[in-house]
Amino acid sequence: MVRAMTQNIYDNDAFFAGYSKLARSVDGLAGAPEWPALRALLPPLQGRNVLDLGCGFGWVCRWAREQGATRVLGVDVSEKMLEHARATSPDPAVSYLRADLETYEPEPNAYDLVYSSLTLHYLLALDRLIASVHRALKPGGSFVFSAEHPIFTAPSAPGWQDAGGRKIWPVDRYLAEGPRTTNWLADGVVKQHRTIGTYLTLLLQAGFTITHVEEWGPTAEQIAAKPEWAVERDRPPFLLVGARR
Amino acid sequence: MVRAMTQNIYDNDAFFAGYSKLARSVDGLAGAPEWPALRALLPPLQGRNVLDLGCGFGWVCRWAREQGATRVLGVDVSEKMLEHARATSPDPAVSYLRADLETYEPEPNAYDLVYSSLTLHYLLALDRLIASVHRALKPGGSFVFSAEHPIFTAPSAPGWQDAGGRKIWPVDRYLAEGPRTTNWLADGVVKQHRTIGTYLTLLLQAGFTITHVEEWGPTAEQIAAKPEWAVERDRPPFLLVGARR
Numbered sequence: 001m002v003r004a005m006t007q008n009i010y011d012n013d014a015f016f017a018g019y020s021k022l023a024r025s026v027d028g029l030a031g032a033p034e035w036p037a038l039r040a041l042l043p044p045l046q047g048r049n050v051l052d053l054g055c056g057f058g059w060v061c062r063w064a065r066e067q068g069a070t071r072v073l074g075v076d077v078s079e080k081m082l083e084h085a086r087a088t089s090p091d092p093a094v095s096y097l098r099a100d101l102e103t104y105e106p107e108p109n110a111y112d113l114v115y116s117s118l119t120l121h122y123l124l125a126l127d128r129l130i131a132s133v134h135r136a137l138k139p140g141g142s143f144v145f146s147a148e149h150p151i152f153t154a155p156s157a158p159g160w161q162d163a164g165g166r167k168i169w170p171v172d173r174y175l176a177e178g179p180r181t182t183n184w185l186a187d188g189v190v191k192q193h194r195t196i197g198t199y200l201t202l203l204l205q206a207g208f209t210i211t212h213v214e215e216w217g218p219t220a221e222q223i224a225a226k227p228e229w230a231v232e233r234d235r236p237p238f239l240l241v242g243a244r245r
Numbered sequence: 246m247v248r249a250m251t252q253n254i255y256d257n258d259a260f261f262a263g264y265s266k267l268a269r270s271v272d273g274l275a276g277a278p279e280w281p282a283l284r285a286l287l288p289p290l291q292g293r294n295v296l297d298l299g300c301g302f303g304w305v306c307r308w309a310r311e312q313g314a315t316r317v318l319g320v321d322v323s324e325k326m327l328e329h330a331r332a333t334s335p336d337p338a339v340s341y342l343r344a345d346l347e348t349y350e351p352e353p354n355a356y357d358l359v360y361s362s363l364t365l366h367y368l369l370a371l372d373r374l375i376a377s378v379h380r381a382l383k384p385g386g387s388f389v390f391s392a393e394h395p396i397f398t399a400p401s402a403p404g405w406q407d408a409g410g411r412k413i414w415p416v417d418r419y420l421a422e423g424p425r426t427t428n429w430l431a432d433g434v435v436k437q438h439r440t441i442g443t444y445l446t447l448l449l450q451a452g453f454t455i456t457h458v459e460e461w462g463p464t465a466e467q468i469a470a471k472p473e474w475a476v477e478r479d480r481p482p483f484l485l486v487g488a489r490r
Binding site for chain 1 (some may be wrong): 417419420421440445454478480
């Protein structure tokens with residue numbers, strides 16, 4: 001069987017240039033407003049093994065080491081991002097591997113935490129990956145991930161619309177799972193729209209216990225600091241999930 | 246502490262008259278398109294005890310007896326609906342109780358299944374009820390419910406809008422949980438909007454294991470029979486959840 005490789009948009013020059021300027025690229029975890037909520041889902045990492053799927057510039061890999069993780073492996077399909085990750089604070093306990101998550105098979109029974117930030121919505125074979133994540137965890141290990149929220153990815157024409165002074169998010173095709181092509185940082189970025197129900201069902205089918213489901217929006221404090229974020233509470237941008245093997 | 250009682254809209258004459266004409270009132274379970282999906286989540290009922298919260302006309306109570314349930318209790322706040330339920334196929338193994346689910350405390354360790362169809366989105370004190378459902382179940386017992394989907398309940402101005410030939414559902418206020426007043430069958434019907442994350446978090450906090458999460462839309466067969474339902478796949482009307490004590 002031939003599997004399609006996920007579009008590797010992060011190695012597109014225009015996309016990479018744009019992505020590199022985002023707050024979450026320049027400022028790292030401090031520039032990712034959902035990070036405090038996601039971090040709250042992580043187990044203590046002292047002495048633990050961590051796998052980061054879609055590690056990008058390696059911010060979470062380095063953070064995991066600061067928390068005392070023994071061994072950290074960051075996997076990403078983007079050579080450009082991994083080059084940057086490898087060049088930043090080299091650490092013999094942190095490895096980076098270029099691999100396509102459509103087919104990547106991590107070492108079984110090896111990890112206490114598998115983490116993935118804003119990556120799973122690019123994948124076609126998510127059922128396969130989630131099953132392999134379950135195998136890669138030690139019993140009792142945690143899988144924590146974020147993904148673009150399905151309300152965000154569903155529309156055939158995403159974008160805020162004016163509705164008599166209010167802004168509304170034009171939902172359609174919510175139950176029509178499959179590819180969505182958007183022009184975010186570059187033209188023709190392909191994401192896979194899936195419902196919350198599907199994300200959770202894939203976890204349950206793989207044998208996970210669901211421990212946390214959060215539809216993330218900015219906090220009152222974050223909105224006070226950046227009032228333009230208030231609209232994100234009208235339509236959550238991210239889904240945060242915790243599960244245990 | 247004084248608790249607000251949920252609005253008992255089903256005993257409003259205009260609402261009751263309208264509700265009584267719906268397919269799900271006239272045809273019972275055959276008139277509820279989500280019933281096959283919800284039924285698929287139920288455990289075998291032979292010899293089991295069942296509690297139905299928001300039992301309405303008692304369709305599921307009677308069905309549970311047909312499946313061999315030993316004892317069935319239907320609870321509802323609507324006197325009009327319970328009168329109808331009691332008058333239809335009286336059965337000594339089926340009891341009906343009028344109670345406000347904001348304060349109702351079912352018998353502990355008594356039930357193999359607690360079921361609730363399209364009721365929980367009327368309740369203010371849902372955390373209290375879910376904790377009491379957990380206590381009411383025997384260990385290993387199932388809690389299966391449907392509720393209006395949060396995408397359906399979120400908007401400040403719900404209703405399909407035309408967007409250049411497509412229909413879109415105008416989502417706003419998704420993360421602003423709380424009351425929503427709509428004019429469905431009667432003016433001023435108050436529902437409580439909650440996110441999927443909140444429903445699932447309340448279950449986890451009460452000690453439940455989540456076993457199923459489904460964002461329901463009509464099947465291809467149902468749309469072939471009723472083409473006007475196709476739009477319901479653009480914005481799911483119902484959330485179906487299964488959990489185990």
